[in-house]
Amino acid sequence: MIKRRYSSExxxxxxxxxxxxxxxxxxxxxxxxxxxxxxxxxxxIVQLTLPGKFVSKEVFETAKNISKESVVVARGKLQxxxxxxxxxxxxxxxxxxxARAESPLPLDxxxxxxxxxxxxxxxxxxxxxxxxxxxxxxxxxxxxxxAREYLYRKSFLEIxxxxxxxxxxxxxxxxxxxxxxxxxxxxAQSPQLYKQMLMGTGMDAVFEVAxxxxxxxxxxIWHLNEITAIDxxxxxxxxxxxxxxxxxxxxxAMVTEVKENCQKEIELLGRDISIPEKPFLRIEYSRVLELLxxxxxxxxxxxxxxxxxxxxxxxxxxxKGHVFYFVTKYPLSIKPFYTMPENSEQKLSRxxxxxxxxxxxxxxxxxxxxxxLLVDRIKAKDxxxxxxxxxxxxxxxxxxPHGGFGMGIERLLMLLLNLxxxxxxxxxxxxxxxxxx
RNA sequence: GCCCUGGUAGUGUAGACGGCCUAUCAUGCAGGACUGUCACUCCUGUGACUCGGGUUCAAAUCCCGACCAGGGCGCCA
Numbered sequence: 001m002i003k004r005r006y007s008s009e010x011x012x013x014x015x016x017x018x019x020x021x022x023x024x025x026x027x028x029x030x031x032x033x034x035x036x037x038x039x040x041x042x043x044x045i046v047q048l049t050l051p052g053k054f055v056s057k058e059v060f061e062t063a064k065n066i067s068k069e070s071v072v073v074a075r076g077k078l079q080x081x082x083x084x085x086x087x088x089x090x091x092x093x094x095x096x097x098x099a100r101a102e103s104p105l106p107l108d109x110x111x112x113x114x115x116x117x118x119x120x121x122x123x124x125x126x127x128x129x130x131x132x133x134x135x136x137x138x139x140x141x142x143x144x145x146x147a148r149e150y151l152y153r154k155s156f157l158e159i160x161x162x163x164x165x166x167x168x169x170x171x172x173x174x175x176x177x178x179x180x181x182x183x184x185x186x187x188a189q190s191p192q193l194y195k196q197m198l199m200g201t202g203m204d205a206v207f208e209v210a211x212x213x214x215x216x217x218x219x220x221i222w223h224l225n226e227i228t229a230i231d232x233x234x235x236x237x238x239x240x241x242x243x244x245x246x247x248x249x250x251x252x253a254m255v256t257e258v259k260e261n262c263q264k265e266i267e268l269l270g271r272d273i274s275i276p277e278k279p280f281l282r283i284e285y286s287r288v289l290e291l292l293x294x295x296x297x298x299x300x301x302x303x304x305x306x307x308x309x310x311x312x313x314x315x316x317x318x319x320k321g322h323v324f325y326f327v328t329k330y331p332l333s334i335k336p337f338y339t340m341p342e343n344s345e346q347k348l349s350r351x352x353x354x355x356x357x358x359x360x361x362x363x364x365x366x367x368x369x370x371x372x373l374l375v376d377r378i379k380a381k382d383x384x385x386x387x388x389x390x391x392x393x394x395x396x397x398x399x400x401p402h403g404g405f406g407m408g409i410e411r412l413l414m415l416l417l418n419l420x421x422x423x424x425x426x427x428x429x430x431x432x433x434x435x436x437x
Numbered sequence: 438g439c440c441c442u443g444g445u446a447g448u449g450u451a452g453a454c455g456g457c458c459u460a461u462c463a464u465g466c467a468g469g470a471c472u473g474u475c476a477c478u479c480c481u482g483u484g485a486c487u488c489g490g491g492u493u494c495a496a497a498u499c500c501c502g503a504c505c506a507g508g509g510c511g512c513c514a
Contacts, residue, residue: 031473105466212514218511223513307509
């Protein structure tokens with residue numbers, strides 16, 4: 001490795017020390033016989049100052065001719081200087097250009113001239129050089145780390161289920177077909193069936209940071225065709241309340257960790273993150289219908305909450321001081337076949353969603369663990385029982401009561417950071433039209 | 438899948454009741470002046486109407502189609 005210091009490690013206290021820094025030329029300001037070079041690295045920006053009288057002609061010429069965004073490494077004496085940003089600057093003795101950046105740049109990484117999201121995504125590497133864009137992904141990394149740490153602490157086993165599957169696992173969303181030698185196969189829409197099967201092994205509690213592939217032709221700021229989710233499943237639960245408790249603890253752990261460790265990034269994004277208070281409100285679906293009706297929005301029982309209804313509910317809840325809240329006891333009819341009915345009437349279910357400011361970020365439920373009931377429900381959904389052979393087999397020989405959920409990471413990030421488009425929360429997003437970069 | 442809107446230099450924009458557009462401004466880039474910049478400043482230059490068809494004496498501007506993009510709904514994480 002090249003021995004160098006990050007900009008964040010430097011301060012005016014190091015006055016007189018010879019330092020090596022490396023990074024990209026953020027800006028160059030030529031003032032005749034004085035040149036300022038602002039070098040950007042992962043953590044920030046450091047100023048190189050080149051007074052014509054005090055640096056070698058060679059170094060001065062290199063600086064003068066360097067193009068914006070070129071990669072350089074510079075060695076020089078750090079000098080305490082009131083006039084310099086941060087109170088110090090480096091007078092370079094040597095500047096080495098590793099890679100000269102071509103011009104014109106596809107977009108302006110200093111952000112002086114804005115660029116459309118489409119332009120930015122086409123030149124994502126350039127775009128990510130902007131500190132506030134990179135901040136999103138530092139936070140994303142922290143959020144996943146926090147989730148992992150919390151779940152490991154709670155003795156969850158991290159697993160990997162197949163991404164290539166043979167048939168439609170859950171029905172509902174469309175799958176991407178792929179060529180698999182002489183067979184047809186699909187990209188998995190979620191680990192749902194696999195994580196449930198594992199509940200029959202004694203693993204008790206598992207989670208996966210999973211990629212979901214959804215072939216829906218949706219075209220919104222809220223949907224993608226490839227997403228990342230934290231998928232959990234746990235066995236020996238009393239009912240879905242055990243899952244709700246896990247979720248609120250997990251969310252609080254994740255947000256707390258971000259708030260504590262990403263202060264700089266949160267500031268860069270101009271956000272203020274508050275840690276949600278436990279317990280999160282649980283509100284039953286039928287009660288939601290009542291509240292909506294009072295607000296002038298009528299939905300009939302058995303209808304899923306429309307986007308309008310969800311947003312309206314978000315407003316109502318906000319007035320009452322709830323940012324995170326669970327909608328529980330959904331009608332069985334609008335939930336997947338593996339959802340546990342609330343009782344023998346089979347009208348309500350033990351399914352729930354976690355809403356964050358009027359938008360759904362988690363969906364989960366207690367699942368059916370009884371083989372016969374499961375088969376009945378598959379039939380009731382007009383699905384073919386023979387398509388579920390391997391899955392059903394796991395329920396024949398002893399399956400404990402269990403439940404779980406899937407949490408959309410991008411959605412969480414988007415709402416937490418107030419991003420205007422879900423694509424902002426993915427390095428290289430995949431939507432209906434975008435397959436590259 | 439349905440509905441709405443839009444495509445102008447590398448980037449972001451102005452112009453659109455057809456002519457006064459040899460197309461605005463900013464930024465960038467090139468050259469020049471400048472020893473304390475921090476969106477440095479100033480001077481000079483540079484570079485664009487998505488494509489195809491139509492209407493018209495005349496199209497960036499109106500019409501049709503394609504492609505691309507933005508947004509909403511549905512679906513969901």
